[in-house]
Amino acid sequence: MKRLLLQDVDSDFRDAAFCLAVGTYSGAIAQLLLNHGADPSRCGPGELLPLREAVDSGSPALVEALLYDRSRGRYSESELLETRDLARRWHEAGVDTELRRLTGSRDALVRTRVQDDEYYSVDEYFLGGMTVRDGHAAILTHLERLLGSRTSFEELMARALNHYQDHAAWGNAAILLANRRDRETWTAAAALRTHSDPSRRLFGAEVLRLTHLFDDSDEDAFAGPALDLFTDWSTEEEDLAVLTEVLVALGEHGDPRADAALMPYAGHPDAGVRCAVARGFGTWSELPAFTDAVREALLVLMTDMDTVVRRAACLTVAEGRDHDPVFANAMAALLDDTDRRVQVTAVYGLALHDDERCVEAARRLPPAPPGTPHEYELDAVWRYEWRRDGR
Secondary structure, three states, X not given: OHHHHOOOOOHHHHHHHHHHHHHOXXXXXXXXXXXXXXXXXXXXXXXXXXXXXXXXXXXXXXXXXXOOOOOHHHOOHHHHHHHHHHHHHHHHHOHHHHHHHHHOOOOOOEEEEEEOOOOOEEEEEEEOOEEEEOOHXXXXXXXXXXXXXXXXXXXXXXXXXXXXXXXXXXXXXXXXXXXXXXXXXXXXXXXHHHOOOHHHHHHHHHHHHHHHHOOOOOOOOOHHHHHHHHHHHHOOOOOHHHHHHHHHHHHOOOOHXXXXXXHHHOOOOOHHHHXXXXXXXXXXXXXXXXXXXXXXXXXHHOOOOOHHHHHHHHHHHHHOOOOOHHHHHHHHHHHHOOOHHHHHHHHHHHHHOOOOHXXXXXXXXXXXXXXXXXXXXXXXXXHHHHHHOOO
């Protein structure tokens, strides 16, 4: 589908494909088509699932596709209220309990984690011939927002903590709270910093991080408090997942103090922590060059034993403003890396740094594995050639 959408697809085909995706419970495909311009308002009334059935399915992606801006008007407030209550029943009872009630089966549940949309996953349950996803908490949160309800911080956090961090219920709750950008929410999230439960600290850290990240106002009222809070937090956090979230948050500040706070963790034994540092160094900075300490740390991270860390460090160097030849040479050294994704990132970086070596390196890349999506990084090579040739 992604490959087809890169072509010049007629809008009628996109719209028809959207209707088909929704009708076959393919929420992720429906979301993809929306992102490429499908117009859900062009689906006839009989071509879409009833909203109630989408809620029953437990797929947040499917429900959100039906409630997309251009098609939301087809649903009355009373219908939204009914489906909100339906989502709450599923959420409070639990998918396993409801499936057993509906099917009468005593067999063992089959449970699988599946990707529900581009960013979040859910668990999918199968029992007695029925398949249901457990995204009802996320659906409930979405419907409450559409109806103008202000769900409490504690309730949204409880929904999140019933699941893992990349579950749609967690993500929807954190994003909704972060978008409030008010002092009450900020205070509630900040208070979790000293909680004994790491999962609560993790949720609080994510809400605080997103609150600053989403604040695109000129005032950016949370930038200063966030930087101070995360700088102090990084020195005392012992849980790896929470520490990683805090370091990612620090990396979203274009401030030398953030780089200084990240520096002690550049050699941390955990690869996830090192990756957060590699991506955080100078990412949002307007400075023309890295500091000497950051430059040295990045060069070391580009030779890290972990593939993801090497690629993260290479990407930071590639997209950074510092075009010192030492970085071009370090990226050139990664052209022979054992991992193809690292090689692609190195080619990308050389192209952004206007280094001629990117052209031959792109030709020498091993073939992409079957099913690899379009590698947009390699488009930088022909853009470099256009610049080079004055076209």
